[in-house]
Amino acid sequence: MSEKKPTRKPAGKPAAARKAQAPARPAAPAPRRAPAKGKKGRGRRGGPSPSDLLGLLVLGLTVSLAACAGGGLFGGGEEEGGQATEQPAGQLTVRFLDVGQGDAVLVRSPEGKTLLYDGGRSAERMRAHLETYGVDALDLMVASHADADHIAGLVPAAERAKPRLFINNGIAGTTQTWGRLVAALEEAGTTFQKANTQVINLGSVKVRVIAPPPGMGDDQNENSVGVRIEFGDFRALLTGDSEKPETEAWLAAGRPEIQGPFQLYKSIHHGAANGDHPAWLAAVRPENVVIGVGENNYGHPTASALALYKDNGVRVYRTDRQGTVTFTASADGTYTVTTDR
Numbered sequence: 001m002s003e004k005k006p007t008r009k010p011a012g013k014p015a016a017a018r019k020a021q022a023p024a025r026p027a028a029p030a031p032r033r034a035p036a037k038g039k040k041g042r043g044r045r046g047g048p049s050p051s052d053l054l055g056l057l058v059l060g061l062t063v064s065l066a067a068c069a070g071g072g073l074f075g076g077g078e079e080e081g082g083q084a085t086e087q088p089a090g091q092l093t094v095r096f097l098d099v100g101q102g103d104a105v106l107v108r109s110p111e112g113k114t115l116l117y118d119g120g121r122s123a124e125r126m127r128a129h130l131e132t133y134g135v136d137a138l139d140l141m142v143a144s145h146a147d148a149d150h151i152a153g154l155v156p157a158a159e160r161a162k163p164r165l166f167i168n169n170g171i172a173g174t175t176q177t178w179g180r181l182v183a184a185l186e187e188a189g190t191t192f193q194k195a196n197t198q199v200i201n202l203g204s205v206k207v208r209v210i211a212p213p214p215g216m217g218d219d220q221n222e223n224s225v226g227v228r229i230e231f232g233d234f235r236a237l238l239t240g241d242s243e244k245p246e247t248e249a250w251l252a253a254g255r256p257e258i259q260g261p262f263q264l265y266k267s268i269h270h271g272a273a274n275g276d277h278p279a280w281l282a283a284v285r286p287e288n289v290v291i292g293v294g295e296n297n298y299g300h301p302t303a304s305a306l307a308l309y310k311d312n313g314v315r316v317y318r319t320d321r322q323g324t325v326t327f328t329a330s331a332d333g334t335y336t337v338t339t340d341r
């Protein structure tokens with residue numbers, strides 16, 4: 001098994017650009033209700049009324065322009081001084097799959113576009129999840145880094161769902177598992193990209209890629225690829241196993257993607273002691289944290305991480321105790337949480 005597989009294919013059109021051309025999704029016109037930011041609450045359901053639909057036609061163009069302009073500063077339909085707030089319809093789901101010790105987060109936009117961020121360490125468990133949630137296609141697969149507890153489950157996902165685009169940190173793994181993943185992605189015809197500052201539009205959901213900062217060497221954890229997920233006023237942040245040097249470098253660089261508040265946040269490195277820290281949480285300001293954790297010999301999650309979340313008033317969910325944890329969010333920022341147990 002070759003251990004020197006390139007992490008990128010030389011060719012392939014930039015999928016980020018391709019996705020940016022996707023038709024703008026219906027955007028709800030100015031909601032009569034005030035957005036309930038950061039509140040736990042029930043997602044509002046129900047389709048648009050006929051008058052709403054008329055608004056959609058008018059506002060659709062505005063939204064698509066805003067999406068195109070959203071390259072530098074975060075643009076896109078928010079707080080435009082007194083203008084109507086344009087919010088996408090439908091609901092976003094973010095599932096922290098119970099894969100034992102490891103991370104696997106399945107994201108589905110209201111339009112049915114999908115992202116799988118990491119896959120856990122068990123191909124078998126991932127196969128079961130793919131079956132359960134009917135994942136037959138993936139628009140985007142992100143490997144935060146190449147450690148087995150993040151990529152082993154990506155192999156069956158690549159084989160079954162044939163991702164259109166794969167993003168990683170550009171540092172090839174050295175394991176057979178990594179080789180199998182690259183082979184499966186090549187077989188699937190997937191486009192490979194190294195993490196940069198891509199913004200991938202999954203329908204009305206924006207995925208902002210957070211590349212590892214320079215100077216992290218070859219360490220896989222410290223080169224974790226993060227993603228900031230935006231759906232209307234709802235925000236989620238996933239940063240793999242980014243240990244302190246990486247998060248400190250992101251803070252020092254003033255990366256806008258890591259600025260909170262976030263309704264949903266993934267615990268760094270399964271609640272390890274070298275993951276989340278006070279300065280980082282002060283920037284991220286998470287409301288809920290999900291720890292992807294199973295039986296392990298590392299002491300994850302650590303008492304220090306749990307104490308840190310408690311001190312910051314963060315609600316904690318754990319896949320070892322609650323199984324798969326699902327957030328269902330509306331564009332006004334409200335969401336519901338369901339757990340397996």
Ligand SMILES: [Zn+2]
Nearest residue numbers: 102149241269
């Ligand atoms: Zn890990």
